[in-house]
Amino acid sequence: MRFESPTTTKAAATLLASESGIAHVLAGGTDLLVRMKMGAIEPDLIVDIKRIESLRTLKVAAAGVQIGAAVPAVRLSESEKLRNLWPGVVEAANLIGSDQIQGRCTVVGNLCNASPAADSVPALIAAGAKALVVGPKGKRRVAVEKVVLGPGRTSLARDEFIEAVVLPARTGKSADAYLRFTPRTEMDIAVVSAAINLTLSRGIVQSAKVVLGAVAPTAVVVPAAAKALIGSKLDDAALDKMVAACRAACNPIDDKRGTIEYRTKVAGVMARRAALIAYERAGGSK
């Protein structure tokens, strides 16, 4: 196994493109190293991207946010500005593992690991985040919901990697929220989760995005749930309609972490609670 730590994105792309065996990008390593230790993968090449200066930058502005692929999750919560602009994204990233894990792990790693239960992914999708993809043929920009195809599978070509995710400009009275259900208080994996991003005008929801995690092979965007909220002040009828839409959108599995029935039910509970939190954060009052 070769281990490389290039200092430019170009060098990283070249390394990935010229490897004929199994190559893996290494960000925080909190997924990759665990899988290697378990013997689940045996890479021929590891490209550590943490030495690439541009990937270690976190730019935060109302006009847009850029989170470099080597920025550990802990840095998101250290930015007060980011916490104010995107509280849901930050709280999702800060649910990953524990303090120790967050000192290493990245949201891009979380995305590329392509777990249906990844915490930051529903929040990024709700936020309308885009991934900046680098490859031998140059760069492209793709919506985060287009990155994950299924458990452990992404739409990235084998010689591509993600440089950063960007969040759009924040306008008006907007806020997001993320909630997950886990049996333990931390060091656990979402049984189901919900991310909601709202923009209000005079207390009325103008736009909304509702995303569920761990209820299908990938995070699920639920337009019908968003529609149920738009035009409302989050009255019970609107919330009930949203909950029903969420439950209808669930396509979970029965496994050691939860049953189909349980996941479906609790997806609605998480969505309702997250909606109320986002609404309040955006300045709505009930």
Place this chain on the structure above:
Amino acid sequence: MPYETDYTNQGFTKVGTRVNRPDGVDKVTGRAKYGADANAAGQLVGRVLRSPHAHALITKIDTSKAEKLPGVKAVLTGKDFPDLTGGNRGLMDILENCMARGRALYDGHAVAAVAAIDADTANKALKLIKVTYKQLAHVTDVDEAIKPGAPIIHDWVRTAGVTPAPTTASNVAQRSEFGHGDVDAGLAQADVIIEKSFKTEQTHQGYIEPHACLATLGPDGSGELWVTTQGHFTFRNVCASLLGLEVAKLKVTSSEIGGGFGGKTHVWTEPVALQLSRKANRPVKLVMSRDEVFRATGPTSSTSVDVKIGAKRNGKITAATAELRYQSGAFPGMWAMFGAMTSFACYDLKNVKSVGFDVLVNRPKVAAYRAPSAPMAAFAVESVVDMLAAELGMDAVDFRIKNAAKKGTKASYGPVYGPIGIGPTLDAVKNHPHMKRKLGKNQGRGVACGFWFNFGGQTCTDLNIGVDGSVNLTVGTVDVGGSRASLALIAAEELGIDYEQVRVTIGDTNSLGHNDTTEGSRGTFSSGMATIFAARNAVDVLKQRAAATWDIPVEQVIWEAGEARAKGRQNNNLPPLSLKEIAAKSPRTGGPIAGHNEVVADGAGVSFASHMCDVEVDPETGATKILRYTVVQDAGKAIHPDYVEGQFQGGAAQGIGWALNEEYIYGDDGRLQNAGFLDYRIPVCSDLPFIDTQILEIPNPNHPYGVRGVGETSIVPPLAAIGNAVSNAVGVRMTHVPMSPPRILNAIETAKE
């Protein structure tokens, strides 16, 4: 010379203080050496190949490719372990569990092993071993396993404990019955009868340190084993029997231990590591992965229990009965027997009967887990006790007090109790400030009692006094929870010297006589007793040396406050001789000064606890939060209160995990699905409240200081205390542990329908 074991109400100056533990600095700095921390020149890496099937015939194992891989020094299969058990079925079970003999009995059962120059080579070699399996029907559920037509695990098993002796094979290895009186007559007198069935899922002790050892065994039949274990003497004896060695030629050293809770009382890979070393003629280090720990060491039983209790309107229980089915994994155990013995031990009952069935299934061999089998029985019985109190309109604590066992009660498992603490722990619960806390919405409170026997056993201890007066105490029980601090306090108390003057060493098997395994809460009880006696033995020598120095008869010498004093007016001119002074002169007065003791520490006092807890349940998700938890337990005498409290808290913490989330999850294919700490959920810090403790001291009459074991009882009540609290919070009786969020939500929704 035998010393008096009876309790004497002596005063203490050292015992009962909260000194720092001597191993603390080593443990926080990383200097302490655990199972995987020993290395030897030229050591090989040992790895085990395990069955992916729940039950399968091994029709062929081809190891030729693995043997040819450069760097591989030894490959073993069941054939490399000749049967030296002499017809001892128990030993054969141990051997067969260490390495399959023609049949894989559970997912994770060892089928082959390799030793190679490094981990990569060893892992490659495992992949080159070709095992041909013929899958057999399997069963993993305890109730399914006793149904007619269930796959039979061992065709040689006939149910023991039934007459006439059965002639056909069964998965019920043993039936055991306890009790007295006439249960039917008692139930006929009852005004109210509650009958209910309960299930508990299988849990693992969850010690953080995996099993690890470094084994060396030469062609001359002598060897050494460095290992994380609760019983290095037992490991030595068992390994010697299985491998045909002389006991004295195998030196076993116990490393520091990162948790055991019963799981490190049995050998798992150690005989394999020794045999690999013998074959390769090099030291072999074998460290289990977490996955292996879950799949192939000894968790506790999953159970299925029916309880029926009847009582008069006045709150007096007239009869109680239980049927307890415990699975013991793929080999016979005695776990249902312990469940049957402990189930009603807290109560004074005229008519009582409990029947246990030990059941074989295709799961790993069950091992002890802290008060083994008692928590599940207590869950069932204490739940019904709670329901009965509610039905009678009585306070659940008052109802228990009214029926509690006391001195003179004939225990349901046979003996008549001496002075015991169940009543006092219940009184303490009733008067505890915790009881006055107001419960909010979706909150509930639960109380439960628990009992455990405790064990004494064979013990051997040495105490050597250095020329500078420092004292080395060597014991053969493993320090699983602060016992070195407690034992040093005891030695200091007896000798009348400073605690810091005593250093406690856990001796290897070649430096002491046999010591039983550190189990049954015996460490401080039994080694404490042997330490008292070894110190008194040393004091006898110290007095002789002083007498010789003074040239007076030894009868005129007394030992007080760490010095020899000459009694009688004729000796007024003789100034006292301190331990330090006598030690300094020892080279010229007869040589080194030592004390020694070997004892079978009988009379371990039974132990009782009562727990209470408050919970809040989220009615929409079924998630439970423990708001407050209090443990009240009788310690007999708390030698070091911190470590007694630590045991109380640790047992409660493990019990909380078991009650709420921990469980072995098997798929339909009989494979364990959650062999890791991500999906086998032991609680993390933020899941637990501060666990409050109250120590009661009702002296054990059979120990000079009144000590009772304290390590295990604390895990007995939590399942029931939490079960009662959750049931009270949601208004539905919970009957299945763990009470995970899906189970609670399901119970709430089902009750609504």
